[in-house]
Amino acid sequence: MMGGLDRENIWKLISIVELLIAGTVIVLDLFIPTIIILGIIAISLLIRKEKLQTLGFRKNSSWLNMVITILVLVVVWTLLHLSIFMPVLNHLTGTTQDLSAFENLKGNFNQLLFFLVLTWTLAAFGEEIVYRGYLQKRIQGLFEDTRTGIILAVGISSLLFGLAHTEQGTIGVILTFLDAIFFSLIKIHYENNLWAAIIAHGASNTIGLLGFFFLGPVYGLW
Structure with a gap:
């Protein structure tokens, strides 16, 4: 019994170390x-003898319904960003989100393709594995998957x-923090299915990139 408790505490200690390292990075x-x-993550899964699927990759009984629902939610979320969050933050801070990385995207099809590939690989897939998959799983594991966790x-x-x-x-940090909450809630709604968060993240970024391509950087509707 004691040995079991010791092993459990050791794994929790390892999780804390992993989280501290990831947070520092x-x-x-x-x-x-x-x-x-x-x-x-690769090392963490290896020492635990776990598969990538344990981070939240699950099957869904109706992929089409899930994708359509998520796309609708992402459109609504984007409109909330443009009509409420961004304008309010702009007025409160007297600044705008720094979107200089996309200033040359308008009308540039090659750059659009480059960013779309990047957004569905490193951003949607990679970041969701890191933030909504790995980090959330390790943090929740410290609290026995309770509501507090x-x-x-x-x-x-x-x-x-x-x-x-x-x-x-500053505005970008706040907006991406809100996006992270949104992606997390979608994941939780679909029984902690990481694919739901990946689809939401990729769709959200794609809408933004298409907006930059056709209109240039947009800082709100008012």
């Missing part, structure tokens, strides 16, 4: 944090996700 913006943490997992992982986007300025 994100806050210090070392190299490309998502890539580094994907490496940490779920709240802390969503809150901490979302804060780190926001801090990973400091290049977009």
Whole structure:
């Protein structure tokens, strides 16, 4: 019995160390944090003898219905960003989100393709594995998957996700923090299915990229 408790505590200690390392990588913006943490995840799964599926990759009884529902929710979420969140933050801070990374995207089809590939690989797939998959699973594991654990997992992982986007300025950090909450809620709604968060993330970014391509950077509707 004692040996079992010891092993459980050891795994929790290892999880804490992993979280501290991952958090440090994100806050210090070392190299490309998502890539580094994907490496940490590979090691973590290896020592635990777990498969990638344990991070939340689940089957769904109706993929088409899930995808359509998520796309509708993402459109509504995007409109909330443009009509409420962005304008309010713009007026409160006297600044706008730093979208300079996309300033040359308007009308540039080759750049659009490049960003679309990047958004569905490193962003949607990679970041969701890191933030809504790995980080949330490790945090929840420390609290036996209780409601407190779920709240802390969503809150901490979302804060780190926001801090990973400091290049977009204060408004960018806040907006991506809100996006992380949104992606987390979608994942939870679909029985912690990480695919739901990946689809939501990729769709959200795709709408934004298409907007930049046709209109240029948009900082709100008013």
